[in-house]
Amino acid sequence: MSHGKLKTSLFLNYLVHGMALIIVAQNIKELGANWATPLATASYVLSGVGLGRLGAYLILGYLSDKIGRKQVLMLGMLAYFTFFIVSPFNHNVTIAYGLSILAGVANSAFDSATYPTFLEIGDKNKFASILLKAFISIGEFILPLVVASLHNNGMWFGWSFIVAAVIVLINFVTILTTKFPKQQSAIAEEVAQQSPFSVNKKRLIAILLGVYSYTSMAIMIWFTQWISLFAIDILHYDALTSHTLISLYSVGSILGVLSIFFLLKKEFSATKLLVLMSMISLMSLIVVTQVAQPTISMMAAFLFGFSAASGVMQIGLNLLIQLFPQNKGILTGIYFMFGSIASFTVPLITGKLSQFGIQVALQSNIIVAIIGTLAVIGIYFAYKTVHQTDNLSASREKINQIDQQIVGLLQQRFEAVTAVSEAKRQTAKxxxxxxxxxxxxxxxxxxxxxxxxxxxxxxxxxxxxxxxxxxxxxxxxxxxxx
Ligand SMILES: O=C(O)C(=O)C[C@]1(C(=O)O)C=C[C@@H](O)C=C1
Structure with a gap:
């Protein structure tokens, strides 16, 4: 089964999810007016998403394994639908906070159900789920254009929410009638038992991937939160250049996902790719924070999006699930939970750091990037040593089989020699x-x-x-x- 219809729906879901990630921030002025709150209070509502995700990942991950991917996904779609349809009409800030939490829950339901489903579809390219990240980026790219064109045409801001709600609704009906692949826990257990990794090595890789989930999410949020302010206040760029940096980051991100997808399809090593991308992120971050030259800053922002927001987090998740295939749902939940800890803590940490200046706030991201790079280097070496021992034992197994055949043939040769010997004895040779x-x-x-x-x-x-x-x-x- 090709599951083409299912994959299309899952990708569309993530396009809407990309829109959901920024829809409140994009309409904050109008929403704030509806809630009759100052901008500072209004932006506080955004933190509800992080809270919802943090609370829901473990439960929904568990439910995805126990009850089923389809059910959890539909729950997520209903949650998103409610969020989109109620938000533009709501005039109460407490309800708005509740809706943000609901969006966070929807987000974790999507992740806990979708990533395992993609692995169970069993595509030839086991990293197909990385394309989900491209759809998030496309959603994040389209929404500001929709918001701007509504604004320019003097139309109601709420249409951007309604458009998203309608896509979710159509997708919900499609998903309802779509067959999901079988959950593969039994096969997965068998595979796990044959894993070439020792228990300790698996644990080490899992811990490093946990660190990477946090750092890879943190460096993106850190960058997008501070880059515009940094460009204007510290680098003294004009507003257009400063905003272009973020756009280039988005374009870089989409191209990055496509490049990673292509490279993995061509069997490029996933762990090598993680190291490479982490190093590019680190380097471009250093350039962005140290060089005050617009063209170079733009190139660096593009490269940062290309490497840091290119689905590297999803590669990490794939590695983790391949290591422990029994409980894909709960593992996806745990993995993304580390990421959502980042979305929760980075604004707090950078808020404190900004007391020492915006420069300090953005530059500290370099430390996070270094920690992430060290984590993926650790993962790379852990896989490398396993592959070597793996090859060694496979080759020795082959030698064992060949030896068995050789001894069988030697047995036959010596039987022939026995006959020769008898003949020679009789003729006294x-x-x-x-x-x-x-x-x-x-x-x-x-x-x-x-x-x-x-x-x-x-x-x-x-x-x-x-x-x-x-x-x-x-x-x-x-x-x-x-
Ligand atoms: O062909 C023979 O005359 C053998 O005895 C067999 C054999 C052999 O094993 O091939 C062994 C000893 C001889 O010097 C030559 C060949």
Whole structure:
């Protein structure tokens, strides 16, 4: 089954999810007016999303394994639908906070159900779920355009919410009638038992991936939260250049996802890719914070989006699930929970750091990027050593099988030698026949497909014939005593 319809719906879901991530911030002025709150209080409502995600990931991850992916996904879609349809009409700030929490819950339901489903669809490209990140970025790219065109045409801001609600609704009906792949826990357990990793190594990789989930999410939020202010206040760029930096970051992100998807399809090593991308992120971050030249800043912002927001977090999740395939849902929940801790703590941490200046606030992101890079380097080496031992044991297993065949053939050869020995004894011929040995060695050389190996084969055959002579001498002794 190709699951084309299912995949299309899942991708569309993430496009809407991308819109949901920024829809409140994009309409904050109008929403704030509805709630009759100052801007500072209005933006406080945004923190509800982080709270909802943090609280829901574990439960929904667990439910995704126990009850089913489809059910959890539909729950998430209902939650998003409610959020979109109620938000533009709501005039109460407490309800607005509740709706933000609901959006967070919807987000965790989507992740807990969708990523495991993608793995269970069993695509040839096991990293197909990385494209979900591209749809998030497209949603984040489209929404500001929709908001701006509504504004420019003097239309009601709430239409942006209604558009998203309608897509969710259509998708809900589609999902309702779509068959999901079978949950693969039984097969997965078997695979897990054959895993070449030791328990300790698995634990180490899991911890490093947990760290990476946090840092990879943190560096993105950190950057997007402070870059515009940094560009205006510290680098003294004009408003247009400063906002262009964020747009280039988004375009870089979409191109990054497509590049990663392509490279993984071409069997490029996932762990190598993580190291490479982390290093590019780190380097471009250093350039952004140290060089005050618009063109260079733009290139660095693009490269940062290309490397840091390119689905690297999703690669980490794929590695984690491959390591522990039994409970995909709960693992996805735990993994993204570390990410949502980042979305919760980064605004707090950077808020404190900004007391020392915006420069300090943005530059500290370099430390997070270094920690993330060290984590992926650790993961890379953990996989590398396993692959080596893995190859070694596979090759030795092959040698064992070949040896078994060789000994079987040697057995037959010695049986033939027994007959030769008997014939020679009857005609009183000597055991050693140098002419015949030379013949055998010449034939062996001609059988060999490699000139390099021929002398080694000759050596082996001389050994076989020496053993053959010893064996014949033994036979003659017994025969002579008869
Ligand atoms: O062909 C023979 O005359 C053998 O005894 C067999 C054999 C061999 O093992 O191939 C062993 C000893 C001889 O020197 C030559 C060949």
């Amino acid at each position: 000597p055991v050693f026949d140098p002419k015949r040995e030379q013949q055998v060695l010449t034939k062996i050389t001609s059988y060999s497909q490699s000139d390099k190996l021929a002398p080694h084969f000759k050596k082996i055959y001389q050994g076989i014939m020496d053993a053959s002579k010893d064996y014949q001498t033994e036979l003659n002794k017994i025969g002579g005593n008869k």
